[in-house]
Amino acid sequence: MRIMVTVNGREYVRDVEPRLLLVHFLRDDLELTGTHWGCDTSNCGVCVVHLDGVPVKSCTVLAVMADGHEIRTVEGLALGAELDTVQEAFIACHGLQCGFCTPGMMMTARWLLDENPDPSEEDIRSALSGQLCRCTGYENIVRAIQWAADKEAS
Numbered sequence: 001m002r003i004m005v006t007v008n009g010r011e012y013v014r015d016v017e018p019r020l021l022l023v024h025f026l027r028d029d030l031e032l033t034g035t036h037w038g039c040d041t042s043n044c045g046v047c048v049v050h051l052d053g054v055p056v057k058s059c060t061v062l063a064v065m066a067d068g069h070e071i072r073t074v075e076g077l078a079l080g081a082e083l084d085t086v087q088e089a090f091i092a093c094h095g096l097q098c099g100f101c102t103p104g105m106m107m108t109a110r111w112l113l114d115e116n117p118d119p120s121e122e123d124i125r126s127a128l129s130g131q132l133c134r135c136t137g138y139e140n141i142v143r144a145i146q147w148a149a150d151k152e153a154s
């Protein structure tokens with residue numbers, strides 16, 4: 001099937017198999033490998049992207065379902081050389097260790113701060129509840145999102 005999707009502001013037209021998952025379309029067809037693939041059970045959340053502004057696990061979406069829609073991936077967070085506040089925050093607060101979960105965490109964090117610029121710790125932990133980090137214990141990830149909220153409020 002032929003699909004047209006806008007990814008990080010750029011239009012792509014591609015022929016895809018109806019069974020192709022969005023995560024594989026992004027990684028293999030568009031070579032946007034910042035979106036990770038970490039499980040076969042829709043549990044880990046490393047594949048989170050924005051679909052029309054809403055975070056989705058891209059391993060639960062078929063590429064054909066994105067036809068005519070807008071996708072934002074972690075590659076679309078920075079504006080040229082200027083990092084998004086969330087990216088700065090993960091650096092400043094050391095919100096990662098191996099970094100495998102980080103793209104998904106940052107995409108959820110970006111959505112959360114766009115929806116709720118002053119989230120409580122509970123709001124942050126709730127937003128991240130569909131995502132697993134196998135390294136950090138989550139403390140620094142939560143701290144990073146609080147740091148980004150504070151910076152964007154100042």
Ligand code: FES
Pocket residue numbers: 036037038039040041042043044045046047048057058059060
């Ligand atoms: S790859 Fe694990 S939830 Fe999508």
Ligand code: FES
Pocket residue numbers: 095096097098099100101102132133134135136
């Ligand atoms: S930093 Fe390694 S899985 Fe989260």
